[in-house]
Amino acid sequence: xxxxxxxxxxxxxxxxxxxxxxxxxxxxxxxxxxxxxxxxxxxxxxxxxxxxxxxxxxxxxxxxxxxxxxxxxxxxxxxxxxxxxxxxxxxxxxxxxxxxxxxxxxxxxxxxxxxxxxxxxxxxxxxxxxxxxxxxxxxxxxxxxxxxxxxxxxxxxxxxxxxxxxxxxxxxxxxxxxxxxxxxxxxxxxxxxxxxxxxxxxxxxxxxxxxxxxxxxxxxxxxxxxxxxxxxxxxxxxxxxxxxxxxxxxxxxxxxxxxxxxxxxxxxxxxxxxxxxxxxxxxxxxxxxxxxxxxxxxxxxxxxxxxxxxxxxxxxxxxxxxxxxxxxxxxxxxxxxxxxxxxxxxxxxxxxxxxxxx
Numbered sequence: 302x303x304x305x306x307x308x309x310x311x312x313x314x315x316x317x318x319x320x321x322x323x324x325x326x327x328x329x330x331x332x333x334x335x336x337x338x339x340x341x342x343x344x345x346x347x348x349x350x351x352x353x354x355x356x357x358x359x360x361x362x363x364x365x366x367x368x369x370x371x372x373x374x375x376x377x378x379x380x381x382x383x384x385x386x387x388x389x390x391x392x393x394x395x396x397x398x399x400x401x402x403x404x405x406x407x408x409x410x411x412x413x414x415x416x417x418x419x420x421x422x423x424x425x426x427x428x429x430x431x432x433x434x435x436x437x438x439x440x441x442x443x444x445x446x447x448x449x450x451x452x453x454x455x456x457x458x459x460x461x462x463x464x465x466x467x468x469x470x471x472x473x474x475x476x477x478x479x480x481x482x483x484x485x486x487x488x489x490x491x492x493x494x495x496x497x498x499x500x501x502x503x504x505x506x507x508x509x510x511x512x513x514x515x516x517x518x519x520x521x522x523x524x525x526x527x528x529x530x531x532x533x534x535x536x537x538x539x540x541x542x543x544x545x546x547x548x549x550x551x552x553x554x555x556x557x558x559x560x561x562x563x564x565x566x567x568x569x570x571x572x573x574x575x576x577x578x579x580x581x582x583x584x585x586x587x588x589x590x591x592x593x594x595x596x597x598x599x600x601x602x603x604x605x606x607x608x609x610x611x612x613x614x615x616x617x618x619x620x621x622x623x624x625x626x627x628x629x630x631x632x633x634x635x636x637x638x639x640x641x642x643x644x645x646x647x648x649x650x651x652x653x654x655x656x657x658x659x
Contacts, residue, residue: 342413343589349405349418350379350584352535353393356423359576365395365424369405379584384409391420398424401574408604408628415586415631421535423576432568435611435618445607445622450504453540457605457624460538460579461512462500467581471530476583484528485585491527493519510605510624521595521636528585531601533629535582537575539566540607541622557619564614569623572610586631594635604628
């Protein structure tokens with residue numbers, strides 16, 4: 302689903318304003334040092350990352366044929382791309398499964414930042430028994446309004462935050478290549494202790510939810526670019542309560558049994574071509590150094606999209622809200638050694654959907 306970007310305008314303007322201020326500070330510093338040109342942030346990095354699985358078993362479907370932007374990729378991929386407002390086409394097929402075709406959009410970020418579009422796809426077997434939703438998730442009627450999303454902020458933050466195991470694996474380099482692990486060890490030597498802050502969530506005007514987790518360094522990094530880990534969630538999760546629906550606008554009171562909830566999320570996952578439940582994955586992104594500034598931490602920000610779906614289960618209609626992650630952005634935080642100002646490199650402009658690496 303392509304996300305509209307009205308609410309991102311102010312964030313993007315703020316990011317540009319911060320860069321403008323930083324640019325002024327850089328110029329003055331270099332004039333004092335008699336350097337001709339100010340150091341600029343490295344160009345923004347864009348990636349599209351995905352995993353193709355069997356919707357029934359959750360296992361990677363190595364027999365799948367996957368085409369991204371006209372190029373063949375594997376069943377597990379993390380491809381560096383250029384930002385395009387029109388996005389990239391994704392085609393996924395395998396013998397005995399329903400084909401999935403979709404457009405992948407990237408969240409646009411500023412220089413020095415990283416954006417990754419997360420596009421995990423769970424293919425449904427043609428022999429699988431499924432209950433289709435009353436209204437398909439591609440219908441705008443299933444979109445969640447900002448007011449509804451706001452009521453889900455606490456639940457979204459709780460479900461999407463990194464687990465203790467994920468944080469450990471991030472910094473241990475559990476899924477890193479040999480080169481990434483070596484760079485990560487250098488990062489840890491430079492940063493000292495890394496503190497994981499509280500995950501927060503904020504509903505946006507288009508009904509999506511931005512979930513942000515900060516990481517703070519004990520030491521300011523001034524002398525070299527560093528590789529940092531980030532995380533994101535594949536699959537989908539039940540964010541809103543499942544309730545029995547007596548009519549299109551009238552809901553019955555009372556709780557729903559666990560077996561109904563399980564049936565609901567199982568069928569919602571198949572309708573969304575996702576696996577049921579969040580599974581956290583880890584990636585790595587490079588943060589560049591700016592002359593006169595130190596890196597004091599970074600933020601990992603995921604964008605959750607929610608769908609309000611209705612299913613006929615055991616003769617009754619049930620409605621619930623299911624969320625999945627569309628993208629992840631990595632924003633470095635800088636500290637000026639000359640002015641003693643800290644700048645949070647933050648803000649993005651969506652007509653896009655994101656992911657990153659080094």
